[in-house]
Amino acid sequence: MERVSLIGAGNVATHLARAFASAGYRIGQVYAPHIESAALLAGEVGAASVDSLSGIDGESDLYIVSVKDTAVAETLEKVVSSGSGAVSKLWVHTAGSIPVDVFPQEFAHCGVLYPLQTFSKNVLVDMSQVPFFTEGRDEDSEAAIRRAAYVISDHVYHADSAGRRQLHIAGVLGCNMAMYMWALAADVLDRAGYGFEVLRPLLQATLDKACTSSPMAGMTGPARRGDLAVLEAHIADLPDNIAPVYRFVNNEILRHFGYDELK
Numbered sequence: 212m213e214r215v216s217l218i219g220a221g222n223v224a225t226h227l228a229r230a231f232a233s234a235g236y237r238i239g240q241v242y243a244p245h246i247e248s249a250a251l252l253a254g255e256v257g258a259a260s261v262d263s264l265s266g267i268d269g270e271s272d273l274y275i276v277s278v279k280d281t282a283v284a285e286t287l288e289k290v291v292s293s294g295s296g297a298v299s300k301l302w303v304h305t306a307g308s309i310p311v312d313v314f315p316q317e318f319a320h321c322g323v324l325y326p327l328q329t330f331s332k333n334v335l336v337d338m339s340q341v342p343f344f345t346e347g348r349d350e351d352s353e354a355a356i357r358r359a360a361y362v363i364s365d366h367v368y369h370a371d372s373a374g375r376r377q378l379h380i381a382g383v384l385g386c387n388m389a390m391y392m393w394a395l396a397a398d399v400l401d402r403a404g405y406g407f408e409v410l411r412p413l414l415q416a417t418l419d420k421a422c423t424s425s426p427m428a429g430m431t432g433p434a435r436r437g438d439l440a441v442l443e444a445h446i447a448d449l450p451d452n453i454a455p456v457y458r459f460v461n462n463e464i465l466r467h468f469g470y471d472e473l474k
Contacts, residue, residue, distance in 0.1 A: 215271055217242065217258075218274060221277065228256045240258055240259045240260070240266075240267060241253040241259070302322075303323055306325070307379025311323055321352060324345055325379075328342075338363045343364045345368070346371055427467070434461040442458075
């Protein structure tokens, strides 16, 4: 495998293009519906930019579809209808909750290359440490996708479509929902005149503890102790948009550990 093309120019596509380019692979084309987006990433990795799926050539060894989940099926159908000879090559999508059978039968070799990570274009990520989960429509495709994954990561695993959906759910719970809670914490700190950075040591210690024991085993705080008086006092101090979230989550913790719930 020597040439890789990206169908998409967003956060995931950007990091994958950079990773393969850094590994010495040629990035052939970058597609995006807006040529400005395609050109920006293509210019960074020395690729050609295209804004029409009919312009996708058949010269790459691997085509990575990294678009919004809702656009994966439509994008693949358009590639087929364009008559591109590229459909005979190896194709993957990067979505957590989209099954492998989203690929039309015209794609002879296809599967999934799913990175379990959060990506922003301007935030550096050590891709060698990112877990990649692969699935191929057939054994040959699976083997080829795994080889591609090992080019950029030291952590490659198999996950079928059902397992990958559970991974995606876990990622949403552990990352997106946690990030929202951090945003609420940042709002509370800001109201008190502090910056979010004061929580960094606490958050790092919490993550370390969760990974070395387990999240529930490492749980501390007033709900873990069943301290309803402290929780009620906190709720009285919170703004209307945060108090219900605080009450609901702490009631779940109280219930788990067998305490009375907040009224």
